[in-house]
Amino acid sequence: MPVGGKCKSVLLTPDPYHTPGYGGFCPQFQYQIGETFGRTTSRLLTDHNVASSGRRVLADIKIDPKRCATTMDEGTQSQRTRQRSLGDQKLMDNMIPGYSGYIPKSLNYFGTRFTEICRESVSEFEDAYQSQDAKLANLRTSANQIGLTRIISKDCPPDSSVSVIERSERPALTVLACHVANNLKPFNQNTDPNKKFMSGYQGFVPRSRGLMGLGFPIITNKALITFTEEVSKHRQLKNQPILVKRELKSARDPSKKQIYTVGVGMIPDYTGHIPGQKFRYGQTFGTSTENAKCSPPCV
Structure with a gap:
């Protein structure tokens, strides 16, 4: 939404107005006809008789010096701490728009400039990291005060503050584990x-x-x-030996597999070859195929 300027020609659309192509809501716009889009929206935005929220659609491009100074001080301090501890030179306090890398917590901020989004998101991420680190340090301090130690290997450095617990000195968790395993x-x-x-x-x-x-x-x-x-x-079959028994195949008896039986005709719909069947006619399929291999064809 353009904002009025001091040296604007009277031939141009007076500010404020919506640029043609604006697809958002404009009160009472659907009842207006006869003027251009810009002049119609300008008249509606400046008419006190039209109910509106009084707020502009787009954010003001003017920067609040106080808010900007406070945000820059907090964000810059967090990013400088991150650079000193991690050596991270990508997430700076003056991010250039167009950076396509990952910026943590950036999805929680919108509606403002890219540099402010990067500064606030990185500042929030760094504060959360430091808070988690402080909680972990407090937990370690509390554990050392009550005498809790951690089980580590024997290869730890000699100056480590964590004492080594031998296998025989470990808590009797294995007994509980065996009890659970046996009662599954x-x-x-x-x-x-x-x-x-x-x-x-x-x-x-x-x-x-x-x-x-x-x-x-x-x-x-x-x-x-x-x-x-x-x-x-x-488990029972696991330890038993595997015995493979193969039956010896006897010689095939040619009489057991006869295609053309003696004294009986073939079954209808038989599609195999029948000797002389194409020369037989005037009989049923079963009668004409009886003793097909032995009987001569009909003439």
Whole structure:
């Protein structure tokens, strides 16, 4: 939306007005006829009898010095801290429009200049990073105060503040893990009433896809029983030797596979070759093919 200037000709459309091609809403525009788009929108925007919000559609291009100075001080300080700690020379305090790289948190800012969007988004990202780093430092301090240590390998440097815990000194988590592994529902006894899953369980249940029409606990019980039986069967067969038995094929008896039978005709719709069949006529297919290999063709 153009803003009025001091040296504008009277032949031009008076400000403010909407440029032709503007597709947004303009109050009472649909009831106006007989004037150009610019003059019509200029008259509607300056008419106090037309209800409007009083705000311009586009943001003012004039920069607020106080707001700009405060934003620049905060954003510049955060970016300078980032440059000193990480050596990042891409996200500067004077970003040039057209930069196509990734700018963290930039999707949360819009409606202002590119440089301000970059400054505020990078400043927010740096503040969140520093806040997370401070929380982690406080957590480590609290852990050291109550005597908690972390299990690390023996290859850690000698000046490390984290003490090494030997394998025998580790907490008895392995006992709990063994207890859980031994009490897994798929490997419980088939007669165990707890060999099932509660309704709402979203994990994988083996052999349950083909079961339907029953309650979820019943389906999981049957599926787990089937799975346990299959696993037990595979474990039993795993150690058994594999024996391959092949039956010797005897010589084929030519009398067992006769195409042209003796005393019986061929089955209708037989599409194979029949000797002399094209010279026979006046009979049914079964009669004409009786003893087809032995009988001479009809003349």
